[in-house]
Amino acid sequence: MxxxxxxxxxxxxxxxxxxxxxxxxxxxxxxxxxxxxxxxxxxxxxxxxxxxxxxxxxxxxxxxxxxxxxxxxxxxxxxxxxxxxxxxxxxxxxxxxxxxxxxxxxxxxxxxxxxxxxxxxxxxxxxxxxxxxxxxxxxxxxxxxxxxxxxxxxxxxxxxxxxxxxxxxxxxxxxxxxxxxxxxxxxxxxxxxxxxxxxxTPAPGGGRLLRDPGFLIIIACSALIQSSHSAYYIFASIAWQQAGFSGLTIAVLWTLGVIAEIVLFALSPRFTLPSALLVVIAAASAVARWTVTAQDPPLPILAVVQLAHGLTFGLTQVAIMGLMVRQVPSHMFARGQGYLTACGGIVASATSILCGMVYARYGQGVYYMMAAMAATSGVVMWLARHKFIHHPQSAASGG
CATH class of the missing domain: 1.20.1250.20 (MFS general substrate transporter like domains)
Incomplete structure (x- = not known):
């Protein structure tokens, strides 16, 4: 050889x-x-x-x-x-x-x-x-x-x-x-x-990333979609318990969402659409998921809706990582991830506080606010898609 x-x-x-x-x-x-x-x-x-x-x-x-x-x-x-x-x-x-x-x-x-x-x-x-x-x-x-x-x-x-x-x-x-x-x-x-x-390669200051409109769009869209899960994380089990679901049923509903997420991660190497469009799909899926959830659907429909977690969370994660690979120089990945997590933390914290106020007054209607957040992210990414689509790639791949 x-x-x-x-x-x-x-x-x-x-x-x-x-x-x-x-x-x-x-x-x-x-x-x-x-x-x-x-x-x-x-x-x-x-x-x-x-x-x-x-x-x-x-x-x-x-x-x-x-x-x-x-x-x-x-x-x-x-x-x-x-x-x-x-x-x-x-x-x-x-x-x-x-x-x-x-x-x-x-x-x-x-x-x-x-x-x-x-x-x-x-x-x-x-x-x-x-x-x-x-x-x-x-x-x-x-x-x-x-x-x-x-x-x-x-x-x-x-x-x-x-x-x-x-x-x-x-x-x-x-x-x-x-x-x-x-x-x-x-x-x-x-x-x-x-x-x-x-x-x-010398690592420049983080100001370079924070002056990059494309990077700011990525972290803002990620924060909006992922933070739109806040009402689900905080109040889903409470609402399901009030609806009379058993502890086992509630555990199964949560597990369905994570299983869907795992399946999406496993299939992600087959995705060929540009990452920006995958973010738009994830945002649209979140709008549909939270709109249906706001209707307080019966258990069979709720179980199907839970499977959308693979799209609303998993697809967002895969697509955002695909965009990060393209938009952020490799020697700045750590700083980029730090800013991404920090932005997500700020938006999620503010959203959690708002969710408590809205849920106290409108109950399941809080999910309409979650749908609006996801819709905003989808619209922003759709309008900015040309910043990223001229670098087509699989969202799950580094190249």
Missing amino acids: SIESQIPIAAEVTARRFARRLAAFYATLFGMTGVHLPFFTVWLKAIGIDSAWIGTITAVPAVTRFTVLPLITGAAERHKMLRGAIMLTGFATAVGFLIIGTQREVFAVLAVYALTCCVWTPMVPLTDAYALRGVAHHGLNYGPLRLWGSAAFVVGALGAGLALGYVVPVHLIWIIAGVTVLGALVGLTLRPLEQASGAA
């Missing part, structure tokens, strides 16, 4: 190794979220923290997303240590949750949790930036890598639900901490990319 024929084989093996290790890390990253969501508040209650303080403590991650997070992603980029930043934040997060588990006073828990969130919340945008750099370098597809995160989230959430019947509530924090330790160890296996992806 000639040296020339060995090079493509070696590159393919390297790409497969990168993909396997990144998929495993995505699984631990989102599996931890799946465990954290149902466990953490139960643990807070079990150690004697009252509801008012629980609300304050659980609001901390949202605050760090648009304050500390962009600073960390920007620093990782400036120092050309994207993979190193993922490892450092992974171990710092694990240490943070291990320390949280030893605390019982509300102010101590709040302080340590706040510090932990400062290193935990940047992990997703850092990982997405690392993934996009690998997608661009190895010619991979984002969707099949990301689907393992969604699958692990489902497993984590279901496992958490089962464990609640067997684990003493005051010990639940150790399950969360254990998953973060596992994630930190898996992070050590991530393959270096900076040297292979042009790490020598």
Whole structure:
């Protein structure tokens, strides 16, 4: 076998190794979220923290997303240590949750949790930036890598639900901490990319991105569509419970949405429409989904509507990542992801507050506001589509 024929084989093996290790890390990253969501508040209650303080403590991650997070992603980029930043934040997060588990006073828990969130919340945008750099370098597809995160989230959430019947509530924090330790160890296996992806390119200030109209359109449209899920995340279970649905039925409805998301990620390499048009399709799907949901439909229709989550969330994620690959220089992926997450955090936080006010007065009518947000995103992307369509690509691919 000639040296020339060995090079493509070696590159393919390297790409497969990168993909396997990144998929495993995505699984631990989102599996931890799946465990954290149902466990953490139960643990807070079990150690004697009252509801008012629980609300304050659980609001901390949202605050760090648009304050500390962009600073960390920007620093990782400036120092050309994207993979190193993922490892450092992974171990710092694990240490943070291990320390949280030893605390019982509300102010101590709040302080340590706040510090932990400062290193935990940047992990997703850092990982997405690392993934996009690998997608661009190895010619991979984002969707099949990301689907393992969604699958692990489902497993984590279901496992958490089962464990609640067997684990003493005051010990639940150790399950969360254990998953973060596992994630930190898996992070050590991530393959270096900076040297292979042009790490020598100087990274200019973030002002360049914030002066780019195309980038601003991308992060604004993403924030609007993804934040249009706010009413669903906050009030869906409450409304379904009031409608008389059992806990099992509610769990199945949530699971249907995530399964649809996983299927879309798996199929995304087959998508050939430009990413901008896929965002428009995702926005239109969200308008239809929230309009139907506002009618308080019966269970069979609701189950079908839940499958639209693959389009409203999953397609948005895939398409936005496709646009980011084209619009953001590879040496600025971390900063771009930081701004994307920060913008989404600000819009989602404001939307959550508005949702509470609107739901208190209009109930399911809050979904009309969600539909309007998605429609706005779709119209903006449609009008701006020519900025992106002159670079046709598969939304799931780096090239």
